[in-house]
Amino acid sequence: MVLGTVRLIRKSILVATRARKRLAVFVIVYAILAGMVILSIGRLAGYNTTGLVDQRSVVLEATDFDTITYNQAKNDTTTLSHVEGVDRVVPLYYVNFEGGGDIIRIFGIEPSNRWAFEEIKPDVISSGRYIERGGEILISENANLTTLFEESVGGRTGTIFTKPGLGDTITIAGGEETKTFKVVGTFEEGQVDDDPGNTWMVVTVDDLWLILNDLLRVYEDQTAVINSVLFCYKIVIVAEGSVFWSAVRGGDVWNNVEGIVEFTETTTLQGNYNSPEYTKKADNQNAVIADMMLITVAFLGGALVASMYAFLITRFRRIEIATLKAIGYTNRNVWTMTLGEILLASIAGFILGLLGIAVYLGVTGETVVIFSRTTLLTAFLIVVLIQVPAFILSNKRTLRIPPAEALRTL
């Protein structure tokens, strides 16, 4: 009966598409709810991504460029990682290439920690995408790299030849070795607080070490040399705990944040950092509670609308359902016929909701990253999940319609 069941689903979609007004109304209602669900999931996902720094991080930024050496930052990272309530400590290192009065700073970032650095996180990508693997490079969008750099860098010679732009390549040469990077994205410079002529580039941490070791011939055990080449821009300390559950249980994660702040203020670290930056517990808690309310409304509203739709389908199609039963459809067959319509409305609503959000973001210029695969899959699963009461309801109501009703004179 597989062939029959597949055909029933197909035909139920056909029947649904012919009842255009009914379908249109519910697709629009679903779209609004799906939009709310997608946004909610985006916000939830944001606690580990876009909102990571705001929600549960303490940022220690160097008082000035080139003031905190690699070894100082490395020791501070070790110290901080042993503080109670710390989930991870992420230092942001960079190497300078200087020439013609301008500086190119190349930062090394672990792609999994991409959200930790406000200035160059995926939100500020203006074209292309974030780096994901070795051999890829991000550059600031107005990078001016027409100068040929041939000056000494930490006692070694570094040369950059470039044609900046998405898809172009940047070749860094050191001695006889060269390393070519492909520009996969550009980022907005709005967040970058540096001299206007200076250019920022981002590669993976592994590639940064490759530049140091293979091209500049600087190794970690050459303390003096590496400390004159590799600097730390900032250290981000991420607190342990779930933001979502903290809002319910009284703020464990934010207590951790405040504990970390207290530690940094009372302990002398090796590097010179500005005062720690973080968001206060109360502000974070309010934001999360507001998000949780949005999520609850979206979920309950979705379940309610889906159930209402199931109710109305079985009501509008009561005689049709009785007739189908009379002509030999089993309860399962009839349910499959209603299922297809509910699925069609919800999937079409989901896609429409998604397009709506895309348009909204396009118009408002917001750069909330919600179109990640995980966010969309989770949101879709939730939209499917909130259909469950609707499916149960439609099944129960379908079962209750007696086939003999088809013979009633209207």
Next chain:
Amino acid sequence: MPREKRNRSGRDLIIAERVSKDYKRGRAEIVRAIKEADMEVKDGEFLAIIGPSGCGKTTLLNLLSGLDQPTEGRIIFDGMDTSMIGEERFPLIRREKCGFVFQTFNLIETITAQENVESPLWPTDLNDREITEQAISLLKAVDLLERKDHKPLEMSGGEQQRVAIARALANTPKILFVDEPTGNLDSEAGKSIMELLKKLNEEHEVTVVLVTHNQDLLKYADRVIKLQDGRITES
């Protein structure tokens, strides 16, 4: 045409033995709609059940076709006691052996005539081509092939009832249960529908059980059962 010719066996296709059916009216009142009915439907016959409105004709049709279960007595349908057939199996038996024609046609308004005729075959394991061929052949038989892409509301009442008959024949049933088929039609369309049903009965030996209050339709029947206040008064 829907069915190969077969010999009239004259055997009892349906037997009703002292069948009664009670309904609840309001909170406490029980109404006996059918009272101790004894009757049979013979294979290949055209049987008419006649009676005034509210006498229990449709209830009796529901019981004979297995759409409803009797409160007392039993119905033997093609050798099977309907009370012994499970709720999930009965639709399959109806799909295989019964066709229904309703007074209000009960076509799905959003799909075409051809799709309506195909609809009983959708849950089966026939492939799409076989289903289409069957529907086309039936629409040809009811003389509506040129209207196959029209939706029910774009068709006259008579045409809709023809589509409903074609749909009822889609599964090549042994028996057609027909409830006031001309009730919503003008006399010309009604006549044409009755002639079609008679043709199906005579030429293709489909057993027909017709329920009506219209005396004019009795001339098409081989046998008539009269129903009065839920009781069979003449057979």
